[in-house]
Amino acid sequence: MKPATAVQLRKEVKFRSKEELEALCLRLARFKKENKELLTYLLFEADHEDSYVAEVKDHISAQFDAINAAKFYYVKKSIRKILRETKKYIRYSPVKETEVTLLLHFCETMIHFSSSIKRSKTMMALYERQLQLIEKKIEDLHEDLQHDYLYELRELPR
Template structure:
């Protein structure tokens, strides 16, 4: 089966009646958890970006609280899982400030971990890559936001 391009799908969707579009969205939501999460964001949370950020931060807090910190092996697995989930939430939003906020929060949580992530090379590299990524993304934001976020990065670096 040949999978059609987004442009072709968009053209076809324009010709469908409202009821069929609703039915297609519901069918799409049944197949994958990610699709359902995306629909939830678009329908209920897209209007309140700050509320969305807070909800994601609560989820991240829960994941960090459940982390097994007795072994760096389990810490690495959990941290990668959390980062993957954060990236998924970022893709839903497509808002650059949301992306920077969530990644900064992730880095803050990494620094609070006991034992320290700086005793493990892999965890240190994950942290440093995220800081570099944040700095690149900050460059695309408004000057006032750039200043605020750069201040937060300086604060993070002072905690290291």
């Protein structure tokens, strides 16, 4: 079965009643955790972006604290998982500052996590890619915000 395009879905949604749309949303939320998380963001967090960012930052920090540092393999695997989750939370928010803030927090937490990360070429490459992505995203922001975020970015070790 081929899924419908966004345009086709938008047209079809216009013909549905409020009750049908509510049932469709709740049914969609039953099937995938990401759908529930997105719906939770849209219903409860979208109006309170600052608290959402703080909550995600706390989650990122908690994930780093929970990393099994016994073997470097587990550290690499866990950091990649944390980055995937961070990017998932970034996708939920349409606010560009949220993306920059969360990526900066991820990079800051990652680089200060362990000295073994600084000795790993793959981890430093991942870190550098995120810094480049942050630089690119900062260019899209307002000038005042650019200045603030560039200052934070320059504070991070390279």
